[in-house]
Amino acid sequence: MINLKVNGKNYSLKVAPDTPLLYVLRNNLQLNGPKYGCGIERCGSCMVLLDGVAMPSCKRPCNSLENVSITTLEGLGQNKQPDPVQEAFITEQAAQCGYCINGMIIASKALLQENPNPTDKEIRLALQRVLCRCGSHNRVIRAVRQASLRLRTQL
């Protein structure tokens, strides 16, 4: 049995201990936020927050994460009540196909937690590991700027 804490809930799961976290999240917990993209941590589609740090989930075996707090896109906000970062992506229409959006939002969330008022250069750097093929990059940057404003004015 593998014990995982995902989006604030504890789960005991019967999975092979070396199963990468991504497959456990998607197939055992039916979470759709993290996506399979490359399987070798090079595209960012599968990003999750591990103790608040944005990390790919496609290689990390789940048995190495038993004492880690795991947050997925679903853990940020629900369809009815998106969190400010998700809200900013909606307002800025920062997607085309949207397959990369999970990685973009997770990386942005981690960035804004550490650096509430990032420069454009810092935003680009934080998102560097997340690939987008539709060319929505500038909208994503705008969404992060807007999320930063939303979060700071909330405080």
Added chain:
Amino acid sequence: MNRKDFIAKTGQLIIGFHLFPLFYCTSGKGTTKSINSNRIDAWLRLNDQGKVTLLTGKMELGQGIRIALKQIAAEELDVELNRIEIIIADTELTPDERYTAGSASIENSGMSIRQASAEARYQLTKMASERLHRPMESLTVRDGLVLDPSQPQKAISYWELLKGENIQGEITGSAPVKNPKDYRLIGKDIPRDDIQAMVTGTPYYIQDLRFPAMLHARIIRPPVYDAELVSFPEKELAKIAEVKKIIRNGNFLAVVAEEEYQAIRAWEYLRSFTKWKSKPLPSQSTLFEDMARVNGDRKVVEARGEIDKSTLSQIEAVYTRPYHMHGSIGPSCALAKWDSNSLTIWTHSQGVYPLRKSLSDLLDLPEASIHVIGVAGSGCYGHNGADDVAADVALISLALPGKTVRLQWMREDEHLWEPYGSAMRIHLRAGLQDGKISYLESDLWSDTHSVRPGGDASLLLAARYIHPKRSIERTGVSGGAYRNAVPLYSIADLKVTAHAYQGPLRTSALRSLGAYANIFALESFIDELALTVQQDPAAFRLKHLSDSRAVAVIKAVCDKVQWDKRTERQGIGFGLAFAQYKNQAAYFAVVAEVAVDHVNKTFKVIKLTGAIDAGQTINSDGLKNQTEGGMIQSASWTLFEEVKYSEQGIQSDTWEKYPIMRFSDVPKTEVIIIDRPDERPVGAGEAAQGPTSAAIANALCAANNMRLRNLPLMANKEPWNHYPSEG
């Protein structure tokens, strides 16, 4: 199909369909009862609850087609947008619209929906006129309520009129469509309503489809295209309890497991120990020489006037484009279920009907027993692995009756096996007289840009590996090869010849097909010609253009960047390029700003400013989004991308070996829309691909007097040696 059938087939799918496509994804027996696209009810249905359901044969590929089609229908029907649901590509529900390709969804589906909606509004108003005893001319519609404004108590809604029955009748084309000056929704930047699902992880993509007791499959592929399976560790694998099934059919090898990661582990194991006898690929180093030597099928695409070179000095240049990938971020995925006599396929293919036909051919099953359901996938930008993965999983499912099988390609499957955008070589010659182009002669070489499986199974990857294997007959010049090879410029004497080249790599439709390379070549060459006669590249272009809409986009973008006032600051250059996509769709002009770093012998694209005229704008933000994305994607192709291969096979198997643009290199973008409400709307998704490439090359030349003609530009290290560091 009558309403009862429709409800029976779709169940509660109508409700919230667009956000929750998974509700409707129940398998069912197929049918070939064709949907008559001349009928109003092929495109739209009104229920008795105040909802409108649109049916489109086009797929959502990330281009935002749903919102644009909803706007068109809501506008003509005079109902609020939130009343409208939409069903995309499904062989049992939607009209057969072939492929979602060529930026044609607005032109095809959009205009059909506009006509069907106008017809519906007309018929409903007529019905209301009879019920209310008021003349039709006195009636108006407010959110589906037909009323006489002078007697507002006289009113009846669409839903009361129909009581859930379908609107009967054909689309005559004679129902009046709205005058653009009365538009309240068309042209507005109405937000897409599917982004909320994307940002919250709500099931949306085909990759998110799950069924109880679903099995997972993976395919074991040879090192090169042409290979024979010699042996695989069958006995050892059989000992691994977690492997549910190994499927071998000729050279097609697949593994199936209950858990996805088990399938991946078995795939890794098989990949390491399976032996293949393979034929090497040719070397990449001679690609363009080989192309130039081709002496086979050719087609004179355009010839006018007599090219007389005798009195003029000729300018010539050769441009090349390597093989490019579609590079979807999410590898292709499909699900299949075989129920002894019917097959259900869930796919993100761009053409559900053509796929059904091809699967029927591949599996030797009647089309009537195959139901193909479209579900949104990762952006595809053309013909990627979507159809192939559907064929793969269909083959696998036949060995596992009653089970739903899911197959998502591994990253390397997508990188190595998708059909690439063809490499091309373009040789241009021109003469100049009195500061104008007197003739232009062009020869281009290209492999095919379209081998979509439109009913022929041999075009599906798996067909070449099963026994007996199917092979492809390729002949003639592919239509996509010479897309935009004929310039829009007024040039008296012109000859364009396309040569068929059968290259070593699998190719098919990639966003804009041959237009990307043809425009790169032509618009770089126009720049070279302008510089030869020492004319401003913008003025030189305008001198050769008579089409006022072409002139307008060039002027708009030049005004925006203050082209005439641009200063040639040290190391900064501006480049312009223009094209009308397919010479009949959207007009697009773009200026690239490039900064050269002499110390590191490199350069960076700082900004791309584009002006687009796609006729009547349907959704202004959607148009901007597509155009911005097109510019960035084209910049990525232009600067960085090249499929690498050697005798051992294709080498670009990861994002590291096929780098695409990341945030650090993304230029700023700005898009100006020239809206023309009285023109017909045309697709815009591919307009930016070609011009952006040439604008970058032209800007680099302006910045550093350095003309790069071989894509990708960043790989051209050699020319920097001619330009000593100036610090």
